[in-house]
Amino acid sequence: MPELSAAGRRWAVPTGSNLLDSLNAAGLAVPYSCRAGCCHACLVRCVDGEPLDARPEALDATRRAEGWRLSCQCQVVDDLAVEVFDPQRDGLPATVESVDWPSPGVLRLRLVAERPLRYRAGQHLVLWNAEGVARPYSLASLPGEDPWLEFHLDCHHPGAFSDAARRLRPGDPLRLGELRGGALHYDPDWQRRPLWLLAAGTGLAPLWGVLREALRQEHQGDIHLLHLAREPAEHYLAGPLRELVARHANLRVDLREAAELPAALAELRLVSRQTLALLCGHPGSVESFARHLYLAGLPRNQMLADTFLTRRGIA
Structure with missing residues (x-):
């Protein structure tokens, strides 16, 4: 052996x-x-x-x-x-900038790294806490615009990292591990293509960054964002999304609860074969999104998806 x-x-x-x-x-x-x-x-x-x-x-x-x-x-x-x-040897030091709760079950964590981190909207980053617990999270921040690294943590269920994150305060240290590409991103070549962004729970985090990147690059096609949540209070970015809708005529935002998902997906109509769909959330939600989009006529190779594999529920 x-x-x-x-x-x-x-x-x-x-x-x-x-x-x-x-x-x-x-x-x-x-x-x-x-x-x-x-x-x-x-x-x-x-x-x-x-x-x-x-x-x-x-x-x-x-x-x-x-x-x-x-x-x-x-x-x-x-x-x-x-x-x-070893996060102390191999990780990048970072400091908690702020911690707040945009909804009862979602913790918004903002970090400042010891040195600038080059990344793009939609990527993942492994976070290490002081107890040596590591967890990958999607970046919700927009490089070049946000002065921090932002993460949205689903705290509906107990978890070694999320439980400790509840106790974080500004100034606390964390370590950053591997930066991962992920499937979700914005390509400037998509300028005129319709975009469907479908998120469940904190699957909205990477799509929040991707959406703002698309708008920053003056995306010309229509953008339809659908956010699925357990209950109305869990549409944790409802206010900022409405502000974007008010400023961008090509953006539509649809906030739905779980029971409304079949009706919401049934309303999606494929008006262009150039449509691209970006999907994120729990595997069950992502698969439901993908199945309905396929039945609506969208080819699987025009869907980009990231799944959160260790969470129960919809995110």
């Missing part, structure tokens, strides 16, 4: 063992969220040996050359020595 080394320890594991599971079974507490190679919370660095990597394309060439691998996608097939991601 191959031997796995980490944190000054060495032990044997069955050939083909999942690297993430092997590290966690040994008590090293490597964080993870999606287990699909998307969230990048489970990064480890190989210092000797090489695992069998099911998704080598999930990391860019620079990170791979440095030895970083996504442990959830790797199997131990030979002797292997790794270093787990």
